[in-house]
Every structure is written in structure tokens, then in C-alpha cells.
Amino acid sequence: MTSPLLAVQDLEVWFDLPHGDTLHAVRRVSFSVERGERFGLVGESGCGKTTTILALMGLLPPTATVSGRVLLEGEDILEDGETSVRPHRWTDISMIFQGAMNALNPVQTVGAQIVEAMELHGIAEGADAKSQAGQLLEMVGIAPDRLDRYPHEFSGGMRQRAAIAMALACEPKVLLADEPTTALDVMVQAQILLLLERLSQELGLTVILVTHDLPVVAEVCGRAAVMYGGEIAEVGPVDTLYHDSRHPYTRLLFAAVPDPTGEEEVVSIPGAPPRLDRPIVGCPFQPRCDRAFEPCPTEQPRLIALGADHQAACHLNDPAFRAVS
Numbered sequence: 564m565t566s567p568l569l570a571v572q573d574l575e576v577w578f579d580l581p582h583g584d585t586l587h588a589v590r591r592v593s594f595s596v597e598r599g600e601r602f603g604l605v606g607e608s609g610c611g612k613t614t615t616i617l618a619l620m621g622l623l624p625p626t627a628t629v630s631g632r633v634l635l636e637g638e639d640i641l642e643d644g645e646t647s648v649r650p651h652r653w654t655d656i657s658m659i660f661q662g663a664m665n666a667l668n669p670v671q672t673v674g675a676q677i678v679e680a681m682e683l684h685g686i687a688e689g690a691d692a693k694s695q696a697g698q699l700l701e702m703v704g705i706a707p708d709r710l711d712r713y714p715h716e717f718s719g720g721m722r723q724r725a726a727i728a729m730a731l732a733c734e735p736k737v738l739l740a741d742e743p744t745t746a747l748d749v750m751v752q753a754q755i756l757l758l759l760e761r762l763s764q765e766l767g768l769t770v771i772l773v774t775h776d777l778p779v780v781a782e783v784c785g786r787a788a789v790m791y792g793g794e795i796a797e798v799g800p801v802d803t804l805y806h807d808s809r810h811p812y813t814r815l816l817f818a819a820v821p822d823p824t825g826e827e828e829v830v831s832i833p834g835a836p837p838r839l840d841r842p843i844v845g846c847p848f849q850p851r852c853d854r855a856f857e858p859c860p861t862e863q864p865r866l867i868a869l870g871a872d873h874q875a876a877c878h879l880n881d882p883a884f885r886a887v888s
Contacts, residue, residue: 566637567595568769569619569656569737574631576611576618576793586840588614590793592631593866596737601763601770603780603787603801605816609836611793612773613661616739620658621648635737654684657735661742663722667714673700673725674710680732699728703758720751727758737769738762744779756783777820781805786872789813792837792847795866799873809875811852846878858884 576589589611596602604612618629621641633641635655640648660666668676677696681687687695697707703724714722723743730738740759744752760783763770772783780787781801788798789812797810808814818830834851837843846852849859856878864876878884 568598568636570595570634571619572632572634574615574618576614576623577628579626580840584840588793588839589618592795594788594795594798596769596771598769599763599767600786601772601784603784604771604773604790605775605777605780605787606790607775607836610790612790613741616658616741616771616773619739620652620656621645653680653735654733655735656737656739657730657733658739659726659730659741659743661745663726664714666726667722669714672711672713677729677732680729684733686733699731700725703728719747720754723747723755724758737771739771741773759783777816789816792843793839794847795876796848797875803873809869809880810877811854812848854879
């Protein structure tokens with residue numbers, strides 16, 4: 564068997580808070596992604612999705628403490644902190660940040676920002692870099708003659724395309740897309756998602772898509788991990804998660820998606836996600852779960868293999884507790 568392109572093993576992230584407190588934002592997160600795969604990270608706001616992918620690139624603030632391993636082609640890129648991750652950032656693993664208007668520098672032209680990335684990492688220089696920047700814009704559907712325009716001269720959809728072009732400037736192997744369709748209208752969202760899918764197919768690009776939008780994951784990704792309370796609740800092929808979800812949170816997430824036909828009632832999930840600045844005892848989803856039973860308030864569930872590529876962290880799947888459910 565070939566090893567995955569990217570393997571995340573037992574990733575944990577803590578943030579230091581005022582008065583000496585800590586917030587445990589990401590807990591025991593593990594997943595792997597193959598070459599050319601489109602993989603989704605799904606969950607409600609505050610579940611740890613963005614923190615997870617920022618940790619993969621070493622982009623968390625100084626108040627963060629990270630442990631675990633991030634293996635890129637077998638090499639642990641977080642082993643020595645900034646020293647080991649910096650050579651891989653943008654060249655091997657790059658990112659489309661949430662909200663292109665905030666990610667792009669408003670006082671530099673779009674072309675200058677793409678060229679800067681290439682020159683900084685030794686991909687190209689001068690006129691050659693500018694020519695390649697024009698080709699990147701053309702690849703994402705923007706006329707090359709707009710290189711000298713500023714971000715505010717672009718529409719929301721064009722800014723997002725420019726951000727994708729900049730993320731591709733150093734020919735990365737892995738592209739992290741953090742809510743790339745946020746604040747865009749429905750038609751532009753569809754265009755951006757089709758663009759990511761096409762680029763993945765044409766360039767052999769591995770994409771990790773962060774979103775709370777389940778239909779987006781179903782459209783773009785082959786596999787996904789559902790996160791809750793900073794942990795992975797379930798991971799597997801998207802089709803399996805939809806038709807055979809084995810964690811109550813996954814099932815309720817899909818039930819909360821409006822049915823276009825109007826034949827199925829939309830079900831809301833009661834309550835709110837847990838506070839991560841306090842210890843979580845037992846299953847983090849237990850206070851909101853419609854199938855909680857005896858061990859849930861006190862026992863931490865473990866990810867249990869349910870098939871060749873399907874795992875869920877729920878006591879309902881654990882033979883040790885199934886008899887009392």
C-alpha cells in the first residue's frame with residue numbers, strides 16, 4: 564500500500580487565555596488524505612475546523628500550543644515548529660483564506676501579490692514571474708490584463724478567484740480551502756466550487772475543503788470528516804456518511820439540511836456546542852443527543868472502525884456498551 568500524501572496524527576491545539584486559563588480547541592484529530600483527493604472538514608462554527616487547518620501550516624498565533632504530527636509525504640513538517648514548516652508553506656501546502664477581501668493586501672495590486680509569492684519562494688522572478696501570474700489569473704477565469712488592478716476593483720467572486728490563483732502560485736501539492744464561498748451569492752459559489760473541482764482534476768491537486776455546508780461537501784468531496792467540540796465525530800466516504808451515518812451528530816446535521824422538494828421536514832439540533840475553555844467529560848455531543856444512554860455522560864467515546872474507510876466516535880458502535888443501549 565502507498566502512504567497517503569498528508570497524514571494528521573493526534574493533532575491537539577491549546578490557546579492561552581487571560582488569567583492563566585487555556586482553551587482546548589482541537590483534540591486528538593487524526594485523518595489522512597490521498598494524492599488528488601478532495602476531502603471535506605465539516606461541522607458547526609466553533610468546532611475546530613479552521614484551527615485545524617491553520618495548525619497544518621503553522622499559522623496559529625503565539626498564544627497557541629500545538630502537539631501531534633503532520634506528515635507530508637512521510638516528513639513531519641511540524642516537528643521543529645517554524646523551522647521545519649516554513650520550507651513547505653505555500654510551496655507544498657497552501658491556503659485559500661476565508662474572505663478574500665481580508666486575505667488580499669488592499670494597497671498592492673493583485674498581480675504584485677501573486678508575483679511576491681513566486682519571488683519569495685524562488686519560483687520565478689521579474690518579467691517571468693509576472694507572465695506566470697497572468698497565466699494563473701487566466702487559469703482561474705480572470706483576464707491577464709487585470710494584473711495591475713487592486714482588490715477593491717474586483718467583484719467578490721473575482722477576488723476569490725484571485726486568491727485561488729495566489730494559492731497556486733508556487734505549485735503546491737495540497738490546497739487548504741477555508742470556507743471559500745463565504746459571503747458569495749449562489750451562482751458565484753457554484754462557479755468557485757466547479758473551479759476547485761476542475762483544478763483538482765487537471766493539476767492532480769489535493770484539496771481539503773472546510774465548510775459547514777453539507778451540500779457543498781456532497782458535490783465536491785469524495786470523503787469527509789465531521790468535527791464536533793474540537794474532535795472528529797465521524798469520518799468516511801460522503802455517500803456513506805449520508806446513507807449510513809453512525810454518529811447521531813452526523814445524522815442530525817444531514818436532517819437539518821432543507822429538502823428542495825419539501826417532502827422531508829427540516830430538523831433543528833437543540834442546544835449549542837460545548838464551551839472549549841472548560842473540561843469536557845464523557846461524549847461532547849451527549850447534552851444535545853437524542854440517543855444518549857448510560858455511558859455517554861461519563862465515558863469518552865473512541866473512534867471505532869466500521870468498515871475499510873469509515874470510523875465513528877459513538878458508544879452506540881462500541882461492543883462494550885451496545886448491549887445497554
